Amino acid sequence: MKFAVLVFPGSNCDIDMLKAVEDVVRQPVDYVWHTATDLSDYDAILVPGGFSYGDYLRCGAIARFAPVMAEVRKAAEKGKFILGxxxxxxxxxxxxxxPGALIRNNSLKFRCHPVDLRVENAGTAFTNDYEKGEVVRIPIAHGEGNFYCDDETLARLKANNQIVFRYAGENPNGSVDNIAGICNEAGNVVGMMPHPERAVSDLLGSADGARMFKSALQAFVSQAASAR
Known part of the structure; x- marks a missing residue:
């Protein structure tokens, strides 16, 4: 299984993400610059944290136009695994x-500390190593992590089992319905505010995030076996 870690100007969690892949699942992994126009060699694409393009306009608003994002869309449509x-x-x-958007934390402060998350969907490409309802501890580090969507979108997320993680204790940013992470309907694209790559060893305070990378490898092996 081959992983790509995208790198935008201003990314600052790309090294953590690459090291997590190397240390946890020991699979091939490359940094891929934002100007790349071919991701066909990769089975999983990881979009790391940071301040892409300085977070000008809105967080992620410029990065979404980077050439590599057209390839990310193609990969998603092909069922490849994508984690943001x-x-x-x-x-x-x-x-x-x-779906949805990430807006300023309701406190208007940057929050950086461990949080408890409840696993709501253990059937995605990145959560199959967890149990539904399990509570895990993974750190956050964001100023604009307040997930927002309208009532219609929220109802759809619930109906399609697209809510992957909820904050189990304090909601640190005011996100609607305590949402910390969601997926697309197919379950191969997952987005979350907490940082699993910073929770891959007990030396870091928690190893709960490591299981997201193990899940991806397990999903890939299962997918490959089914294709035979």
Whole structure:
């Protein structure tokens, strides 16, 4: 299984993401610059956190026009696995690959600390190693992590089981329905504000995030076996 970690000007979690893949699942992984026009060699695409293009206009609003995003869309349509974390989540919503939007935290403050998350959907490409209802601990680091959508979209997310994570304790940003992460209807594209790549070892305070990378590998192996 081959992973791509996208890199935009202003990305700052790309190294963490690449090291998580190397340390947890030990699969091939490359940095891929935002000008890339071919992602066909990759089975999973990771869109990391940071401040792409300085977060000018809105978080992710410029990054969604980067050449590589056309390839991300193609990969999503082909069923390849895509994970957007923090700024990566913002980019995926701006690109229309996930519904809703991320707006300023209701406190208007940057929040950076561990949070408890409840796993709401254990059937996605990135959550199959968890149990539905399980509570895990993964850190956040964002100023614009307040997930917003209208009532119609929220009803659709619930009906299609697209809510992947909810904040289990304090809601740190005011997101609607305590949503911390969602997926597309197919379950191969996941976006979340907390940082699983920062929770891959007990030395970091939690290893709960490592299972997202293990899930992706398990999903890929299962998919490959079914294709035989």
């Amino acid at each position: 974390v923090c700024n990566g989540f913002q980019i995926l919503t701006e690109a229309g690959l996930l």
